[in-house]
Amino acid sequence: MEKKLEVGILSVVNQTARILSKSLSFEDGAEEFLKILYSFWDVPHSYVALYNREAKILRIVKSFGLSKEEVEKGVFKKGEGIIGKVYKSGIPVVLSDIHISYYLNKTGLRDRLSGRETFVAVPIKVGEEIVGVLAFFKDFKKESVEEGVKLALILATMLGMLYKLSQRMEQEKREWEEEKRMLTEALSENFRIEGIIGVSPAIRQLGELIRKVAHTDITVLITGESGTGKSLIAKAIHYASPRKDKPLITVNCSAIPESLLEAELFGYEKGAFTGAYSSRRGKFELANGGSIFLDEIGDLPLSLQPKLLRVIQDKEIEKLGGEKTIKVDVRIISATNKDLKEMVEKGEFREDLFYRISVFPIHVPPLRERKEDIPLLVEHFLKVFNQRYKKNVRLSQRVLEVLMDYPWYGNVRELENFMERLVILKDGLISEKDLPTYLFLELGKDKPKNLPGFIEATEKEEIIRALEKTGYVKSRAAKLLGLTLRQLDYRIRKYNIEVKRF
Incomplete structure (x- = not known):
């Protein structure tokens, strides 16, 4: 028994x-x-x-x-x-x-x-x-x-x-899924390169710089105003390099709280802080063999700058709560819309780090300095958004002239957003009278305006903006505009404004 x-x-x-x-x-x-x-x-x-x-x-x-x-x-x-x-x-x-x-x-x-x-x-x-x-x-x-x-x-x-x-x-499955998602996202059919579409001398020079630096491993600093397409330049450099089959990991230094950024970049060991129930790899470790794009690097806290300098110099990281160093092989591409030299003079950015990240500087010119590229970008956006929204929007020659004259302070991103909105709201051939008033404010500022027409156009534009902002909830849009619901309904009928239903 x-x-x-x-x-x-x-x-x-x-x-x-x-x-x-x-x-x-x-x-x-x-x-x-x-x-x-x-x-x-x-x-x-x-x-x-x-x-x-x-x-x-x-x-x-x-x-x-x-x-x-x-x-x-x-x-x-x-x-x-x-x-x-x-x-x-x-x-x-x-x-x-x-x-x-x-x-x-x-x-x-x-x-x-x-x-x-x-x-x-x-x-x-x-x-x-x-x-x-x-x-x-x-x-x-x-x-x-x-x-x-x-x-x-x-x-x-x-x-x-x-x-x-x-x-x-x-944990390994989650990390693998994250790597797969990042790689798939970067290589997907939706990967767009409109930020570097153009025929201007500035864009041709930019393309030449990308081709020259892509096959090296030196650090690149991309500068330029917001919306010029700095992230697209970083992607173009990575995918033209020998590292193209490895991950390109993007970190927006201004979007992550300072208290979390170190853990995000370098990872952490189990028990490193409250809530760290398991160890996790950071972005540098995930990017091993590939590239890491540090967007808005001007917002990197001073406390983390020595650690980034160590990664560049020694090619090694140390996790939060960890005692051993980890070797990493990562190509660093940075971008900023700030003047880092001025920040160095003010003591807001380390001078040694500035020189290490800017071995090869690339400046992306604003759209207003390469206006000959606007027609190509407009044509590209029209094609993309007409297909997406099943529309057939076309622009008259005069409309294209207005778009070329507008300064586009938000650069390519602003132009893209404008074109998407135009395709959503309109159909068929777009004429000058279909354009929002603010496009003309920068043109001929000294010329007298037809006051009633100007007021009506401005009022219509503001109503459309309020409706879009409130998801076409008329009661909320009326409150935002300082109108009663009845007054808003009257103006919607008067200006023949389409109210979308979701």
Whole structure:
């Protein structure tokens, strides 16, 4: 009999070991594990509860022999009931009588047991950290309860290994998905190069600079006003380089809070700060072998600038909370619309870092300095947005002349946004009278205007802007304009303004 029991226990251990080799998620592995307990060790009722750090509760994630309603009731606070106490103390609990007061019976399972079962609960550990509890009901009959608890501890240790493996696999899967998403996004059909479309001497010179620098590994600093297409230049450099098959990772230094930027760039180890429940690779590590584009580098905090300098000089990083350095092979491309030389003089940017990131400076000229490129850009945007919105918008020659005369302070981005809006609002041939008033304000400022026509055109434009801003909710647009709903409805009819329905 003793030999038969020993064979049964070995079978449970062997079958559990097989789960570890299957690369299953923790929940799938736990489900198979509980079935093994039933098949090879005669455990008809069992469950695994994991601790949720955010909710601060233990919840049953997988069970065998429990109904859906019983599982949903299986929620325990830290230190509450047997499950909560085992989690808090890390000490196994064995109850031969489950009718005692401190067995809370939260699941309600006790009500349908025979009464001969012993309840066993043991902690599931990953190293020294307790992550959950394994609990089961078993009629030990002639078997030794002490030996049963020893087996339960072994099995809980194996569950801890499964938990650690699945966490690592999940983390690697997330990182792989992020790399895939970034690479796919960069290489997708929607990757547009309109920012460097043109025939002007400035654009031809820009193209020549890109071709020359792309095949090197030197750092590049792209300067220019907002909307000139600096990010597109960075992509053009990367995809013309030998690193094109590796990731291009973009980081906007002004969009990430200073407190998070270091972790975003360099990654962190588990426990480095509150909420760091697992280690994570930073953008430099993700970009290894490829390029990293540091947009708005003028907003990089002074506290992080020495660390970036170290990456450039030594080609190595150190994670937050980490003690070892990690070698990285990354090409650094930066961009800014600020005057970094002036920032250096004011002590707002490190001089040594400035010279290291600007080995090869590229300046992108504003659109108003290359007006001969506007017709090509307009033609490109018309094609893109006509296809997207299934329209057939065309421009008269006079409209094109107005667009060429306008200074476009927002550069290519402003022109793109304008063309998209024009295609959405209009159809067919666009004439001068269809254009918004503000386009003419920069032209002939000293010329007298037809006052009634000017007021009506301005009023129509402001109503359209308010409707767009409020998602075409007329009551909100009226409030924004300082009109009553009735007054707004009158003007919408008067100017024949289309109110979109979403």
